[in-house]
Amino acid sequence: MADRSDPLSDAPNEALLVLFANGDRGAAETLALRLTPKVMGHAYRLLGHRAEAEDVTQEAMLRLWQQAPNWRQGEAQVTTWLYRVVANLCTDRLRRGARSAPLEAAGDPADDRAGPAQNMQEAARAQALQVALNALPERQRQAVVLRHIEELGNPEIAEIMQISIEAVESLVARGKRALSASLRDQSEELGYSE
Structure with missing residues (x-):
């Protein structure tokens, strides 16, 4: 829901970036509040490590601000x-083996509205999914995350990954x-029925 007190809340991302490039700090704040959670979530899903994802998020946003004056x-x-x-930065980190802490150290944020049992179930599901995602080949993981977690369309994914739509569909x-297949044996334990 848009913040009616902020006249920039309904502005498109591209317009906000141009405004920032022209010195409007409010536009940068609005854009950062809008995009940072998405970038962080995407980086975390690709890396499986919160601290690494925070570093990637910071670097990606810095690159966006640096790109602003040249944005076409x-x-x-x-x-x-x-x-x-984000995908390129994550790929670089994964190739360098930059992850140093296990997945369990990342933890999951608590849901204040849910009870402890539901929180544990959701945490177990999220951890199982992250472990299964980490086991996928890099390009498959990126395509699945963009399609089913970030909910992007195949044409946009194809553009991000610089491949054809058919290749996206296949990945x-x-x-x-x-x-x-990876999660099938855990379905009962994770609380999923047929």
């Missing part, structure tokens, strides 16, 4: 560009099959 409206959406930067299908 109409060439790409800010989110598409940003997801591509997503193979990734889903692998996730399903």
